[in-house]
Amino acid sequence: MGADELVINMGPQHPSTHGVLRVKLKLDGERVIGSECIIGYLHRGVEKIAENRTYQQFAPYVDRMDYVAAVSSGLGYCEAVEKLLVVEAPPRARVIRTILTELQRIASHLLWLGTHALDIGALTPLFYCFREREEILKIFEKYCGARLTTHAFRIGGLQYEAYDTLEKDVERFCKDFESRIAEYESLLTQNRIWIGRTKGVGILTAEDAIAFGVTGPVLRASGVKWDIRKAAPYAAYDQYKFEIPVGTTGDTYDRYLVRMEEMRQSRLICLQAIENIPSGPILAKVGKVLKPPPGEVYHAIEAPKGEIGYYIVSDGTVMPYRVHIRPPSFINLQAFDRMVRGHLVADVVAIIGTIDIVLGEVDR
Amino acid sequence: MNAALQATLEFLKLYWAPLLCGVAVVAILPLIVGYIVLVERKIMADMQARLGPMRVGPHGLLQPIADAVKLLIKEDIIPENADKLVFWLAPVLSVGAGLLSLAGLAIGPAFQIAQDINIGILFVVGISALGIFGIVLGGWASNSHYSLMGALRSSAQLVSYETAAGMALVSALLFTGTLNIKSIVEAQSKEGIWFVLLAPVAFFTYLVASIAETNRAPFDLPEAESELVAGYMTEFSGFRWSLYFLAEYTNMIVVASVATTLFLGGWLRPFASVHGLPGVHWLNFLDFVPALLILAVGAYCVVRVPKQPTRVQQLFMLVVAGLCFAVALVLAAPVVLPVIKPSLREAVAPFYSGIHGGFWFIFKVSLYIYFFMWLRFTIPRYRFDQLMRLGWHFLIPLSIINVLLVGVALIVGAYFHLHGWGLLLVTTPAAILALVAAFLILALEKQHDARQEQTAASDFYAG
Numbered sequence: 001m002g003a004d005e006l007v008i009n010m011g012p013q014h015p016s017t018h019g020v021l022r023v024k025l026k027l028d029g030e031r032v033i034g035s036e037c038i039i040g041y042l043h044r045g046v047e048k049i050a051e052n053r054t055y056q057q058f059a060p061y062v063d064r065m066d067y068v069a070a071v072s073s074g075l076g077y078c079e080a081v082e083k084l085l086v087v088e089a090p091p092r093a094r095v096i097r098t099i100l101t102e103l104q105r106i107a108s109h110l111l112w113l114g115t116h117a118l119d120i121g122a123l124t125p126l127f128y129c130f131r132e133r134e135e136i137l138k139i140f141e142k143y144c145g146a147r148l149t150t151h152a153f154r155i156g157g158l159q160y161e162a163y164d165t166l167e168k169d170v171e172r173f174c175k176d177f178e179s180r181i182a183e184y185e186s187l188l189t190q191n192r193i194w195i196g197r198t199k200g201v202g203i204l205t206a207e208d209a210i211a212f213g214v215t216g217p218v219l220r221a222s223g224v225k226w227d228i229r230k231a232a233p234y235a236a237y238d239q240y241k242f243e244i245p246v247g248t249t250g251d252t253y254d255r256y257l258v259r260m261e262e263m264r265q266s267r268l269i270c271l272q273a274i275e276n277i278p279s280g281p282i283l284a285k286v287g288k289v290l291k292p293p294p295g296e297v298y299h300a301i302e303a304p305k306g307e308i309g310y311y312i313v314s315d316g317t318v319m320p321y322r323v324h325i326r327p328p329s330f331i332n333l334q335a336f337d338r339m340v341r342g343h344l345v346a347d348v349v350a351i352i353g354t355i356d357i358v359l360g361e362v363d364r
Numbered sequence: 365m366n367a368a369l370q371a372t373l374e375f376l377k378l379y380w381a382p383l384l385c386g387v388a389v390v391a392i393l394p395l396i397v398g399y400i401v402l403v404e405r406k407i408m409a410d411m412q413a414r415l416g417p418m419r420v421g422p423h424g425l426l427q428p429i430a431d432a433v434k435l436l437i438k439e440d441i442i443p444e445n446a447d448k449l450v451f452w453l454a455p456v457l458s459v460g461a462g463l464l465s466l467a468g469l470a471i472g473p474a475f476q477i478a479q480d481i482n483i484g485i486l487f488v489v490g491i492s493a494l495g496i497f498g499i500v501l502g503g504w505a506s507n508s509h510y511s512l513m514g515a516l517r518s519s520a521q522l523v524s525y526e527t528a529a530g531m532a533l534v535s536a537l538l539f540t541g542t543l544n545i546k547s548i549v550e551a552q553s554k555e556g557i558w559f560v561l562l563a564p565v566a567f568f569t570y571l572v573a574s575i576a577e578t579n580r581a582p583f584d585l586p587e588a589e590s591e592l593v594a595g596y597m598t599e600f601s602g603f604r605w606s607l608y609f610l611a612e613y614t615n616m617i618v619v620a621s622v623a624t625t626l627f628l629g630g631w632l633r634p635f636a637s638v639h640g641l642p643g644v645h646w647l648n649f650l651d652f653v654p655a656l657l658i659l660a661v662g663a664y665c666v667v668r669v670p671k672q673p674t675r676v677q678q679l680f681m682l683v684v685a686g687l688c689f690a691v692a693l694v695l696a697a698p699v700v701l702p703v704i705k706p707s708l709r710e711a712v713a714p715f716y717s718g719i720h721g722g723f724w725f726i727f728k729v730s731l732y733i734y735f736f737m738w739l740r741f742t743i744p745r746y747r748f749d750q751l752m753r754l755g756w757h758f759l760i761p762l763s764i765i766n767v768l769l770v771g772v773a774l775i776v777g778a779y780f781h782l783h784g785w786g787l788l789l790v791t792t793p794a795a796i797l798a799l800v801a802a803f804l805i806l807a808l809e810k811q812h813d814a815r816q817e818q819t820a821a822s823d824f825y826a827g
Binding site for chain 2: 006008030117120121122123124126127128131187188191193194196197344345346347
């Protein structure tokens with residue numbers, strides 16, 4: 001073959017673009033010399049919908065963005081509106097929020113690990129991950145009746161009181177989970193092929209990561225110690241001790257290690273939180289009709305995939321004047337082209353997996 | 365007219381048995397492959413903490429038949445811009461090569477379709493390698509980028525790994541001096557030791573190369589579903605696709621059979637040399653193992669009968685148990701009869717070698733295929749450049765050095781009149797030396813690569 005360029009359309013129907021991402025790849029043989037992400041296949045106009053819904057009505061919509069980490073998106077939105085209303089959720093609600101959000105982080109990372117490993121060709125971790133994720137989803141189901149798009153929180157606190165055995169369920173899960181992480185690691189961490197496929201692949205330097213506005217594990221793997229849970233604590237994170245894992249080189253292997261360690265840390269946070277859940281009300285006095293004073297607010301939390309931020313402008317009516325969402329998947333995806341250049345086709349799927357995108361959130 | 369009929373009859377008289385076998389292979393193989401797939405799915409499920417197919421028949425036992433029916437009645441799609449003739453021909457070529465190479469294999473001393481080809485092993489390896497044409501042509505004819513890339517990867521992979529596999533075969537063939545499949549097994553019987561012990565490095569090389577040749581994980585790049593959708597099979601569907609599938613599993617059986625024949629003693633029982641000896645040797649208990657094994661499976665089925673939820677499933681379990689008992693009886697007869705009535709020993713000898721030979725051969729082939737599956741569920745996939753590096757920088761040097769050293773070891777062994785297990789004295793050092801040399805080469809290559817990378821790194825982002 002000559003040195004002609006080959007343009008391949010990867011997606012929107014492709015087994016490993018994690019939904020409906022379409023990547024236009026310019027190839028020289030098997031080497032990628034350029035790429036372009038074409039998004040929008042799942043665009044639903046979430047931000048526009050917000051302008052025609054009351055504050056409470058919009059809450060379930062944010063669950064449909066990052067549908068594998070709906071609890072985290074919901075927490076960000078509820079806290080943003082609370083900030084606008086200048087109310088605070090009661091301590092009991094905040095602790096339960098923290099527990100559920102950390103469980104959601106573990107669930108989201110598990111899904112990432114399974115699919116990422118599957119993309120690289122390891123079939124088995126996916127099922128091990130789903131086994132544990134199922135336990136978490138069962139806890140969600142017991143708590144609020146839904147497994148995926150939970151709508152677990154309400155503006156001002158929680159709608160549901162924690163069920164009787166919540167602490168016991170979480171404790172049992174956390175107890176089992178430690179050995180389960182070791183099980184995943186035994187399959188991958190020291191595996192020569194896994195290291196060969198991930199080390200040095202998709203390197204993102206700290207400067208590049210900051211310039212692209214990348215957040216979450218992708219940023220931390222590049223060696224930047226930035227986690228909103230520590231930098232601007234929300235919910236009840238200021239009460240708990242946990243470490244922020246950081247990587248050194250910012251390659252796919254580092255991102256893998258960072259996320260694995262994050263799951264361990266989330267487990268520790270859960271264990272600390274269930275030890276002492278304060279009693280008291282679960283919902284602050286917010287009233288039936290929410291009419292925040294005119295003004296604007298930006299509130300961000302550390303979702304499993306990075307910083308999810310809500311910029312809400314209120315004009316004093318029951319409906320927001322404008323809602324802008326800063327989705328971590330969308331912004332992390334911007335670094336994709338920088339990461340794939342010069343790599344092989346096989347690395348493209350590894351890099352899509354390692355950014356950990358959810359197309360519902362990218363396209364909104 | 366009459367003469368032609370006469371000639372046909374003459375031909376049939378001579379070749380009715382091979383023809384019948386050929387028809388039987390073509391008829392039964394898809395069924396066997398279907399059940400290999402079912403077993404694979406069950407093993408995969410077991411390793412992945414789930415149950416696998418459970419819906420069609422008890423424990424999904426009829427799943428292969430349902431799959432086959434589904435594939436047969438699916439719409440047959442030929443892409444508009446495809447080269448129709450080649451698109452039609454390619455899967456047939458692939459599966460034809462796979463089936464043809466089965467002809468040369470000997471399952472037991474009595475079962476061989478193409479009896480005593482003097483270039484037996486060469487025939488099998490050569491014909492099975494022809495299957496790659498089907499893959500390359502299929503990938504090219506589909507007129508799709510994914511298919512083309514899959515086909516290119518496949519051909520590059522086959523060329524690199526066929527070399528290593530061939531060299532590994534040569535190492536083993538040095539011990540026999542013949543390519544005839546029956547003679548190879550008989551040589552192992554005469555030496556009283558399988559060649560896997562005499563040429564462990566060659567066996568390892570062949571093991572790795574055969575996985576790559578059959579496009580199985582972790583070398584399944586031509587059909588890596590997460591990268592190339594389905595590689596060369598992307599545009600194929602329905603029955604054509606199932607032909608490719610059939611070819612892939614047939615190839616697995618072929619490489620497993622070649623490895624079994626050359627390295628694992630073919631149809632020989634472990635410690636087969638003890639069998640013919642007069643008197644009672646404790647190792648002869650191995651004669652009873654096959655029957656006991658199948659008996660245990662049957663007994664387990666009987667135990668499980670009351671636990672089946674419906675009457676049909678209970679009946680089915682009983683039928684399976686009955687089949688197991690029947691097979692166990694057939695396996696037990698040639699070994700139990702001589703014990704009861706020593707005068708029958710001569711009479712049952714051919715039955716013994718036929719039935720037990722077949723059992724041990726299939727058993728070893730199954731173990732080999734099980735290893736393939738185990739690998740597939742355990743480890744991730746190699747990248748294309750890594751695959752090539754492993755092939756060219758490690759396996760090919762290793763196999764070439766191994767051929768040389770095995771040759772030297774044989775000369776030394778002949779000088780000291782070493783035979784059987786005694787040969788280990790010279791072949792083990794040879795194997796260790798070959799490994800050391802290959803790792804040395806690999807280390808040198810790595811050093812060289814690192815130096816080159818340093819010079820290339822500066823203009824990496826320049827483009």
